[in-house]
Amino acid sequence: METEPAVPHHNAPAAGSKLGVHYAQCFGCGDEQEAGLHLQSTVGEGRTVHSQFTVTEAHQGAPGLAHGGLLACAFDEALGATVGNLLRKPAVTGRLETDFRRPVPVGSILYIAATLDGTAGRKIYVSADGRLDAEDGPIAVRARGLFVMVGLEHFTTHGDPEALEKFREAARNNREDWNINP
Numbered sequence: 001m002e003t004e005p006a007v008p009h010h011n012a013p014a015a016g017s018k019l020g021v022h023y024a025q026c027f028g029c030g031d032e033q034e035a036g037l038h039l040q041s042t043v044g045e046g047r048t049v050h051s052q053f054t055v056t057e058a059h060q061g062a063p064g065l066a067h068g069g070l071l072a073c074a075f076d077e078a079l080g081a082t083v084g085n086l087l088r089k090p091a092v093t094g095r096l097e098t099d100f101r102r103p104v105p106v107g108s109i110l111y112i113a114a115t116l117d118g119t120a121g122r123k124i125y126v127s128a129d130g131r132l133d134a135e136d137g138p139i140a141v142r143a144r145g146l147f148v149m150v151g152l153e154h155f156t157t158h159g160d161p162e163a164l165e166k167f168r169e170a171a172r173n174n175r176e177d178w179n180i181n182p
């Protein structure tokens with residue numbers, strides 16, 4: 001199947017919109033996860049979302065340095081937020097590739113710029129660069145993800161249906177129009 005340009009949903013948040021926490025218990029963005037990444041995201045121009053998080057002592061692998069797996073988590077979240085908010089369709093990560101180009105010290109702020117690259121049926125291609133301490137800082141991490149659109153039953157069948165219901169109630173944005181329409 002051919003890859004097509006990704007077209008943002010007509011109700012996708014406009015450039016400049018800050019994206020809220022998508023789930024309070026989410027390790028990537030949740031505000032009820034003390035040691036989580038607390039990633040914050042804002043919609044950019046075109047098909048982009050800009051996210052950032054501060055690396056803390058809770059995120060170490062080697063002394064004073066971020067754990068690569070947690071950096072991958074940050075990219076999973078940033079890419080997922082890009083897919084979920086611009087396309088407004090539930091999707092899960094099928095594949096996530098990360099290139100670690102520079103060490104990321106505790107105390108640094110990682111600026112992640114993600115772009116929706118295209119879709120092919122249920123598959124969504126998205127990629128991101130993570131820069132150190134400034135939007136134009138040196139690239140520390142690069143990632144490419146393949147997300148796969150799923151029905152909401154993915155979460156009720158495999159996850160916690162009660163938590164999902166609370167998630168839906170808490171959603172500030174109208175997500176009723178989320179559907180699978182490959």
Ligand SMILES: CCCCC/C=C\C/C=C\C/C=C\C/C=C\CCCC(=O)SCCNC(=O)CCNC(=O)[C@H](O)C(C)(C)COP(=O)(O)OP(=O)(O)OC[C@H]1O[C@@H](n2cnc3c(N)ncnc32)[C@H](O)[C@@H]1OP(=O)(O)O
Pocket residue numbers: 001022028076077078079080081082084085090091092093094095121122123146148150155
């Ligand atoms: C998390 C959100 C919860 C709430 C959702 C609702 C609203 C969300 C709102 C806002 C969202 C904002 C932010 C989200 C932020 C972060 C998100 C984090 C996301 C995650 O962290 S999520 C956890 C990790 N994730 C999983 O837990 C997935 C486990 N997995 C599966 O559940 C299945 O594996 C599935 C569904 C992926 C596919 O299964 P399936 O049976 O439906 O479909 P199938 O296998 O046919 O794949 C269809 C086509 O994708 C190709 N394909 C699949 N996998 C591939 C791979 N790895 N490499 C290359 N190609 C692959 C096939 O080759 C085929 O391609 P083709 O059609 O061309 O043949």
